[in-house]
Amino acid sequence: MKKILSLFLILVLMLSLSSCDTTNAQPIDSLPKVVMVASEGGLGDESFNDMAYEGILKAAKDYRIEVTIEEPEDRYAYIETVSAVAGEADLVIAVGYIDANTLQEIAENNPDTYFAVVDSQVQVADNVMILSFKEEEGSFIVGIIAALTTETQILGFVGGAEDGTIESFEFGYRAGIKAINPEARVLVEYTGCFDNAEHGKAAALSLIEEGADVVFHAAGECGIGVIEAAGEKGVWAIGVDKDQSDLNPDAVLCSMFKRVDHGVHLAIQSFMEGKFEGAVYEFGLDFEAVGYSDAAGNLSNEVKSLADLYAKAIIAGDIYVPKNREEFEEFKVPEEGLI
Known part of the structure; x- marks a missing residue:
């Protein structure tokens, strides 16, 4: 090759x-x-x-x-x-x-x-x-979108290897969800690799069986399996790095891009x-090196408007997004009216 x-x-x-x-x-x-x-x-x-x-x-x-x-x-x-x-x-x-x-x-x-x-x-x-x-910033925004979309109030995250980079995806996502709904549950699975779509699919199916109806992945090729699982089970997946709606526009809610x-x-x-x-x-x-994309048009104008408002608040310094567990535990949900 x-x-x-x-x-x-x-x-x-x-x-x-x-x-x-x-x-x-x-x-x-x-x-x-x-x-x-x-x-x-x-x-x-x-x-x-x-x-x-x-x-x-x-x-x-x-x-x-x-x-x-x-x-x-x-x-x-x-x-x-x-x-x-x-x-x-x-x-x-x-x-x-x-x-x-x-x-x-x-x-x-x-x-x-x-x-x-x-x-x-x-x-x-x-x-x-x-x-x-700053993966945590883009992940925060798709966490906002996920929290506004879920019907079960249970959301999922599939990571690849457990390292500092993937941790920033996870806790940025958790923080975005918490900003909208502090009571929502976030279920997490790690595949331990980035190159096995079947492992990603198995991890996603496990989360879906526990009630997750939106699953965000930061797992490389494993994410292909996450999207497959979401499509089969009729729930939403959130793609990563690039717009992944071409893999299944009916299953990819949006994607967190990383340029x-x-x-x-x-x-x-x-x-x-x-x-x-x-x-x-x-x-x-x-x-604009991280953020969200919606090539399939699955997001409502209301959801996009709120996501964009939070993005502006982060850029302005009104919200500091956590990138690890310690920072997440100290994260304060923005007060109503902040943005």
Whole structure:
């Protein structure tokens, strides 16, 4: 797969060059080498990795680059792959969390390589750009929508691996629900992975059997199974990362989008234009990097209006959204009339 993708992108570049003056054209083998290392689940997850790949494709149209896609078998091989490709790449796009100590070691061992890492949190070196998203803010908004939609007052959440990133999805969602209905129940299941739709379906069915009639997922490819379960049982699923209503417009209430594609494109743009700076780049509602989408038109104007009001309150600083259990326990439901 990775070789086919690389050759395909190079071919596109060659075709585009053939239509213009190539007297001073740069040889293909000397183009900057960009390697994207996908996280668990790889391409075709209809979620996180696919969004990152969309950013790669856009950058390949805007800049003359050679692109290779690596798809490790699991999250353990992911770290090894990032380290292995660093010696051959000019820029590594790592689509998934890497702990600070490991990332610092990789960066220091490869000082001439640039790295853009999605979902890590700590700046570790001048050659590392951290692309961090405020998932809790987008999740809060779909929590508002879920709480306004449920008829059973029981809502579900399916996560992949239990880590800090997925935790921010869960507790942002819980906080949004609590803001509308503090008495609502939130049931949670974790699949322990991101690459098995059947595990996602089983987790969702378990929640649905307990009464959940809206189930939000942050579980990568496992989310495909969550949406399948919702469709079979006649309840609502909430998609993630990209608008997932195309999987089943009658079952996907809305989706919480996370513009990983924009972050990836920004990293490549900064690298190609000589403006790459090692730092933590954080994207939230204020940059429209997270939020909700309703391509299937399942939300009423009333629900959308209220969701938008809460989003404005978050951007204004009137609501601080929790991203972990400790912050959630201290979360105060906004007083009536705040927004």
